[in-house]
Amino acid sequence: MHVSSTLRQLWRTARKTPVTVALALISTLMVTLCDIVIPLITATAIDSATAADGGHSAGGVSITTVVVLLVVAALVRYLFQFGRRYTAGRLSNTVQHRLRVEILRSLQRLDGPGQDRLRTGQVVSRSISDLNLTQAMVAMMPLIVGHVLKIVITLGVMLWISPLLTLIAVVLLPLLAWLTMMSRPTLFAATWAAQQAVADLSTHVEETVSGIRVVKAFVQESREVATLRNAARVVYAQMMRAARLTARYRPLVQQIPNISLVLSIGVGGFLVLHGDMSIGVFVATSVYMVSLTAVVSMVAGMLVQLQLGMSSAARVFDLINIQPDTTTPPNPAPIPDGPLGIEVSGVDFTTNDQRVLSQCTMTVSPGETLVIVGPAAAGKTMLVQLLCCFYQPDSGSISLVDAAGRRTDYHSLDLADLRQAVACVFDEPFLYSATIRDNIDMGRGLTDDDIWAAARHAAINRTIADLPDGLDTTVGEGGLTLSGGQRQRIALARALAGNPRILILDDATSAIDASTERTIFRNLTCHFADTTVIAIAHRHSTLDIADRVGLMEDGALTATGDLATMRQNHRFSHLMDLNFPSATPTGDPIPFDDGPTEPGVDKLWPTVATTDARLTMSRTAMRTAAAMAGANP
Structure with missing residues (x-):
């Protein structure tokens, strides 16, 4: 992102708090004016003290008045200095808060392709370290504005009281500006690369922590530590590169103003010795030069720091400016009332140059x-x-279909309304590191009765009731303190709590035992009779709830029908490992096989009368046989 566009976007964010911005600028202006006025009052005091009348007045101004003015100026400067620091801190933290919220809003706005392009470590790095550097830069802004204003006003006052010393003061400013501009591109690039390396390191740490069980299961701790060490070395190298460039430019731009200071003091002292300048004017000019030198040095250092902040701000706004491929239309159509169905017509989808769906229709x-x-x-x-x-x-196209057969295309709907009507439960459910109540409620303000009802429908109510804290039990990160089946049932309860009109289950009961699964499906049939259910399944037990079963192959539904009909489909029966009626063989029979029909169980295992004396044995005979076999009964 270009620096100018970054600054414009940062200003648009800052001006959303106009009162704070105005107070910060006013405080900065008043502090600057006090810094300008105090040396003038000091010069008046010196000229008054060295006046021929004994120092009681100078130009009609008494020393008492001068002292009072100095005290008042100092107090005013203190008050506005406090105001500047407070408003700068308030402004920077407000901007940081707004940017953090915008980052999350931008991430939640993304659709599937946008989410696929994200890396968690990059998001975390830009949301924390880059955002902190941006906040520090915004906090410096009022100070930079005040310093620039102070430079301009100081040069104007110096030009009024001593044009010669003013010329000496500004003669090296072009060189300072040139060095600052030369350092900007290299420092910006170096800082960007360093922050990118930090983000890559954060990504590795996040993946290692999230997959720590896999790391331990395959005894890869040493490998992960070595990978971390290599990534940390890259961060170290990039940071040292940025530090080296900063050390190359920063001392130079901070010391150049001191050259002007030495020259102006030497020339001013020469003029005072020859009577061409009063002591008061010389002192005032010297104070201005010292102040100007300090301010210019600080501004030069701040400009270097500003480059670090600008690269971080650019990374933050790159994240905020990501736009989804799918957006809500300007005038969305309402969701139809009543029960809803879904129609998929001729859908094609390709990702990574691979055809995933091909003319899928259902x-x-x-x-x-x-x-x-x-x-x-x-x-x-x-x-x-x-x-x-x-x-x-x-x-x-994909459309919602109401009971009257009217179709409403997905493209014409508001995404939020659509997702309230269509709920999805995935095979790998995500749970927040929060209470079970919060995970089911999801901020919808559900009552306990609603939450318990959803838990009963998902057959998780007894498990929750047996926990020490019930609904207030906190689950671990990602719900890792729960079993896979418990996580799936809580996720299902979360979906059912919203009374969806269409429920999509993507193998959502894969970790649940068959008995509990039957209970869940029986609850769906009884309590959600009007809810349309589309279930992706790999288990036989899931087929029992189906009104229709669909076979999907090569990105399209190749066959649909009730379970009895689908059992006659060879590919379906082979996939689900069902008993498919074999055709009569046309070739030679297998050796020792009389035909396609095997003998029945009654022939293979004939029933033997239990009273047959030939199959009975006395206890003594059993002991004798056991002893001969080497046993010790």
Whole structure:
């Protein structure tokens, strides 16, 4: 991002608090004026003290008045200095807060492709370290404005009282400006690379911590430490590069003003010795030069620091400015009332140059339950992603269908309204490191009765009741303190608590035992009869709830029908390992096989009468046989 666009965007964020900005600028202006006035009053005091009348007055101004003015100026400067620091801190923290909120809002606005391009470590780094550097830069802004204003006013006053010394003061300013401009591109690039390396390091740490069980299971601790060490070395190298460039420019730009200071003091002292300048004017000019030198040095150092802040701000705004591929239309259509179904018509979807869905078509009537099965990489999960509107199809359409058969295309709907009507539960549920109540409620303000009802429907109520704190039990990060089945049931309860009109289950019961799964599906049938259910499944037990079963192959539904009909489909039966009626063989029979029909169980295992004396044995005979076999009964 260009520096000018970064500054414009930063200003648009800052001016959302106009009162704070105005107070910061006013305080800065008043502090600057006090800094300018105090040397003039000091010069008057010196001229008054060295006046021919004994020092009681100078130009009609008494020393008492001068002292009072100095005290008043000092007090005023203190008050506005406090105001400047307070308002600068308030402004910088407000901007930081707004940017942090904008980052989260931007991330939540992203659709599937945008989320796929993100790296967690990069997001964390830009949300913390880059944002902190941006906050520090904003806090410096009122001070930089005050210093620049002070330089301009000081040069104006010096030009009024001594043009010669003013010329000496400004003669090296072009060189200072040139060095500052020369340092900007290299420092900006070096700082950007250093922050990027920190973000890569954060990504590795986040992945290692999240997958710590995998690391330990495969005894890869040493490997991960070595990877971290290499990433840390890159960070160290980039940081040292930035420090080296800073050390090259910063001392030079801070020392150049001292050359002007030495020259002006030497020339001023020469003029005072020859009577061409009063002592008061010389002292005032010297004070201005010392102040000017300090201010210019600080500004030069701040400009170097500003480059660090600008690169961080650019990284922050790069994250904020990411736009999703899918947006809500300007005038969205309302969600139809009553039960809803879904119609998918000729949908194609390609990702990474690989065709995932190809002319996928299906219709699910309102209140119907469709179970979709298919081999791996058939496109089932991507179909779920499209139905939840995380991605958009390359071609074709997806529509909601009401009970009267009226269709409403996804493109015409508000995404928030759509996701309130369509709930999805994934096979790998995500739980916050919060209470079970918070994970089910999700900020919707549900009552305890609503939460317990959803828990009963998801067959998790007894498990929650057995916990010491019940609904107030805190689960670990990602719900790792719970079993996989418990996490899936809590996620299902979260979806059911919103009374969705369409429920999509992406293998959402894969970690749940068959008995509990039957209870859940029985609850869905009884309490959510009008809810349309689309379930991705790999288990036989899930097929029992289906009104229809769909077979998905190579990105399309190749067959649909009730379970009895689908059992006659060879590919479906082979996939689900069902008993498929074998055809009569046409070739030679297998050796020792009389035909396609095996003998029945009654022939293979004939029933033997228990009273047959030939099969009975006395206890003594059993002991004798055991002893001969080497046993010790």
